[in-house]
Amino acid sequence: xxxxxxxPYGRIRTSWTLTVIVLVLxxxxxxxxxxxxxxxxxxxxxxxxxVKGGLIVHINCGDGTLTAALRANDSYLVHGLxxxxxxxxxxxxxxxxxGLYGKVSADRWSxxxxxxxxxxxxxxxxxxxxxxxxxxxxRVLVPEGVxxxxxxxxxxxxxxxxxxxxxxxxxxxxxxxxxxxAHDLAVGPPRRYQWLGSPRWSRHxxxxxxxxxxxxxxx
Numbered sequence: 001x002x003x004x005x006x007x008p009y010g011r012i013r014t015s016w017t018l019t020v021i022v023l024v025l026x027x028x029x030x031x032x033x034x035x036x037x038x039x040x041x042x043x044x045x046x047x048x049x050x051v052k053g054g055l056i057v058h059i060n061c062g063d064g065t066l067t068a069a070l071r072a073n074d075s076y077l078v079h080g081l082x083x084x085x086x087x088x089x090x091x092x093x094x095x096x097x098x099g100l101y102g103k104v105s106a107d108r109w110s111x112x113x114x115x116x117x118x119x120x121x122x123x124x125x126x127x128x129x130x131x132x133x134x135x136x137x138x139r140v141l142v143p144e145g146v147x148x149x150x151x152x153x154x155x156x157x158x159x160x161x162x163x164x165x166x167x168x169x170x171x172x173x174x175x176x177x178x179x180x181x182a183h184d185l186a187v188g189p190p191r192r193y194q195w196l197g198s199p200r201w202s203r204h205x206x207x208x209x210x211x212x213x214x215x216x217x218x219x
Contacts, residue, residue: 038065056076062087063090079104082106092105114139
């Protein structure tokens with residue numbers, strides 16, 4: 001009779017339970033450094049670029065671990081892009097496992113044109129850009145937005161300059177002179193939506209009617 005046959009059933013079950021627990025703990029320990037590494041990388045990217053909030057786009061997002069880590073707090077909205085459908089699925093599963101989907105999301109894209117209107121993205125992160133032109137990346141960045149692109153072993157930071165035609169509107173009536181006339185040559189009648197937010201209707205029981213005032217300065 002073998003040792004296994006002589007062992008009582010309860011001890012066999014306990015032995016299998018301990019084995020499963022050890023295997024699970026080993027998997028968690030092996031995955032922890034990788035997750036921590038991505039968190040550290042995301043923190044370094046945000047620190048190097050100086051972007052404090054807004055829309056982050058992660059090009060060629062892979063499994064989505066860095067994509068999710070780039071959402072350091074509620075000031076950020078993160079969108080991952082990848083040309084590989086399997087990568088997009090993996091990224092979505094990872095993001096959902098963290099309970100972040102919606103605030104962080106992933107989509108498949110063509111690889112040569114970014115699916116955003118002009119001046120929309122605050123930070124573009126890319127370890128590789130494939131056939132994507134740098135001009136296309138700069139197109140979607142907001143004025144003073146940042147592109148952070150890996151070139152070999154080094155990360156290269158590119159800032160989009162603020163057009164001189166855009167004036168500052170620092171007070172309720174333009175500036176300290178209290179004269180509601182700006183020197184902005186870029187502003188004009190709206191031609192498209194840039195952002196959609198609440199309230200969706202001009203009158204709402206829980207919000208003020210439409211927009212009462214907006215002050216915007218420094219980008």
